Amino acid sequence: MRGRPTTFNQDQILEKAQRAFWEKGFAATSLDDLLNATGMGSGSFYNTFKGGKKELFSKALQQRRQVFQEFKTQLKTSPSPIDDIKDFFRSIATADRDTHLRGCIISNTVVEMTFLDDALEKEAVTILKEVEAMFTWAIKQAQENGTVKNKTAPELLGRYLITVWNGLNISRRMYPNTKALSDLINLQLSVIG
Amino acid sequence: MRGRPTTFNQDQILEKAQRAFWEKGFAATSLDDLLNATGMGSGSFYNTFKGGKKELFSKALQQRRQVFQEFKTQLKTSPSPIDDIKDFFRSIATADRDTHLRGCIISNTVVEMTFLDDALEKEAVTILKEVEAMFTWAIKQAQENGTVKNKTAPELLGRYLITVWNGLNISRRMYPNTKALSDLINLQLSVIG
DNA sequence: TTATTTTTGTATCGATTAATACAAAATAGA
DNA sequence: TCTATTTTGTATTAATCGATACAAAAATAA
Missing domain, CATH: 1.10.10.60 (Homeodomain-like)
Structure with a gap:
């Protein structure tokens, strides 16, 4: 060129x-x-x-x-994807202060762009739904091989997990410290079983 | 004057x-x-x-x-504050589309202001913590009179509920419809018991 | 009525915004 | 080397930003 x-x-x-x-x-x-x-x-x-x-x-x-x-690609080769996802959530608690305060750029974008730019908002929502689909896939997998006993529809549990993610990314700014977050995260993960 | x-x-x-x-x-x-x-x-x-x-x-x-x-004042005179709070969460599902898309102005402010204005961010965080304290109070009340069997520390369950609130206010923009949200909310409330 | 005080409407401020214009710089192909 | 093509740096644009200046309007108190 x-x-x-x-x-x-x-x-x-x-x-x-x-x-x-x-x-x-x-x-x-x-x-x-x-x-x-x-x-x-x-x-x-x-x-x-x-x-x-x-x-x-x-x-x-x-x-x-x-x-x-x-992360999704990595999950495909994992012996227990749902455990990797749980570990991912648990690891949030130990992040540094600035990481807590930043939250998730995708969730942040949904909040900011809803009434400002349709295309960018939809782009962010699409990404969150992709992450949700990954959660759903891992749960379905774990239900089928017996790792997860909970019989709740995997689609609902996936939607639950993306909501946990969205919630944590605001709550971690209220409590940007490991102690407060780890109990909270464990409680939230206990729903999956 | x-x-x-x-x-x-x-x-x-x-x-x-x-x-x-x-x-x-x-x-x-x-x-x-x-x-x-x-x-x-x-x-x-x-x-x-x-x-x-x-x-x-x-x-x-x-x-x-x-x-x-x-709402807090109203709770004080209620025979079952925790049920009022559960009803409040369940009522979110039936809100109209624009209400879903708007989310919570306080949570929105935490997201926007973290790196922009310390005073306004702290103001928003304080308000969320007040709401959390209301949740905690209602749960403690319900545990003491036996309405809630769950023995988990009320402070943790309160923190859980404010996180549910924060999460819903983003997820409801992904799924601004009653059907998707009501199952999700019921699942989240099941943690309280 | 008159003097005092406050609100309102309009004109305008300097600063900052996102974006452009355009020539100099730096390369590859002929 | 020479020409075509692309990137880079600088100057500058029009529009919008939040905020102010200030006189007219509208009330009360004396």
């Missing part, structure tokens, strides 16, 4: 933008914030992201989505 | 501002939005709310807080 070569790495740019959006949301993160966070000038920025701020935000969401996808 | 009399009613102004903030959050609700929603001119606005947009937002939060306080 002919022309001046790019000096910026797309994935690194997206990760830095993602971090900025994660903390302050879409509206409160200014273009200046993004240029400072990524080190780009506005020339490169609008050359790379022709759709402007919204395109960057969408790409940042999709980069975050990849992390969930990778 | 001497001087030109006010033409605006404070409570009505706050309710209209609250509705605007509830849908779009603090940052995305412009002063123009607020002036249109309330019908005030900027002269009256800054004369009434010397602290500007932030003071108005804080007052709107406090007006919402009053609704929770009134």
Whole structure:
């Protein structure tokens, strides 16, 4: 390809933008914030992201989505997916303070975008539903091989778990400490059995 | 008192501002939005709310807080407070679509303000903790008179219920319909027993 | 009526917003 | 080398942001 070569790495740019959006949301993160966070000038920025701020935000969401996808791929090879999911929830409790305060960028986006941008809100909802489908799959699996005795419909238990996730990501900001959260998480997981 | 009399009613102004903030959050609700929603001119606005947009937002939060306080007062005279709380949760499922999409203005504020405004974030967290304390009180009450057999510490069950609230207010935007939510809510309430 | 006080409406402020214009820089292919 | 193509850096845009200035309007107290 002919022309001046790019000096910026797309994935690194997206990760830095993602971090900025994660903390302050879409509206409160200014273009200046993004240029400072990524080190780009506005020339490169609008050359790379022709759709402007919204395109960057969408790409940042999709980069975050990849992390969930990778977890899902990992689950497929696990001897006990439901236990991995339970471990994932239990590990939330021991995260550091800033991680608690940030919550989940996808849930945050649902909250912020509902009355602001239909496309971005739907994108976030879709990702949450993908995570929910992963929960449902793991529960169904565990019910079939007898690991989980609970006979409740796996779809309902999956919906329960995504709601636990959504709830924790707000409650962990009320109590950003391990002690308060671990009892809570264990109580919530006890529903699955 | 001497001087030109006010033409605006404070409570009505706050309710209209609250509705605007509830849908779009603090940052995305412009002063123009607020002036249109309330019908005030900027002269009256800054004369009434010397602290500007932030003071108005804080007052709107406090007006919402009053609704929770009134529910609490009502609970004190109830023969079975915990059943009233369960009914409250069950009634969420039958709300209309827009009510689902709006979620809880207090939870929304925690999400938005964490890295933007310490005072407003703390204000919102405090209100959520007040609601949590109400849950805890009702559970303790019910455990003492035998209505609730579950021996789990009331503080933990209260923390559980506020997390259910936080989670529902995101999940109801994923599934803004009665059928999906009522099964979910019943499952979550089954933990209390 | 007059003086005093407060609210209201309008015009406007400087700052910040997201986004563009455009030339210089840096490469690849001819 | 020369030309075509792309990226980069800087200057600048129009629009909107939250907030203020200030005089007219409207009341009360003297």
